Amino acid sequence: MDHSHHDHSHHEMMDHSAHMGHGDHGAGGDNQNMCNMNMLFTWDTRNLCIVFRQWHISSTFTLFVSLLAIVALAAGYEALREAIRRYEAAVTKRANSVPREIESQYQDDEESEQDAETAPFFGAVIAGQNRDEVTKRAHIIKSVLYAVQNFYAFMIMLIFMTYNGWVMLACSLGAGLGYLLFGGQTTVAKETACH
Secondary structure, three states: OOOOOOOOHHHOOOOOOOOOOOOOOHHHOOOOOOOOOOOOOOOOOOOOOOOOOOEEEEHHHHHHHHHHHHHHHHHHHHHHHHHHHHHHHHHHHHHOOOOHHHOOOOOHHHHHHHHHHHHOHOOOOOOOOOOOOOOOOOOOOOHHHHHHHHHHHHHHHHOEEEEEEEEEEEEEEHHHHHHHHHHHOOOOEEEEEOO
């Protein structure tokens, strides 16, 4: 189709140098450090960047190390989920053992010291607190842990969405390994839809 009759004078004023992938249009430009963004499934690892431009796969060795890191990240997510489940169970057990506000007035000093020693991590409970105080503080800590868990899950989702088969397999292998190591007390069913 002949486009010679169209006015192309406005192209002279446009700067196309900032567009990703245009470079020198094959005129000897160095494209080795460019990230290749795939929106379709691929096994190709040339110019593969994982989430960040700095996480650039440039050799077989960096691919292997990156895949190991992805397996570890995905397994770490399962470890985090298990740690959160254990924290929630400890808080529930602790909250059930702490007297309500009216009962806490009659608690003697010896019991208070013993309760402080058996408190779950993060110092969620200190001696002399009642159930409402325990659950309020625990809810704040669980909210922070929930945010961390979701951020972690979305980052793994972004890694998976490179649409590279090797990376996808590493994510799945890491999730399975993490479940094997850390998920012995849970069902296989997932609570979240994104990871």
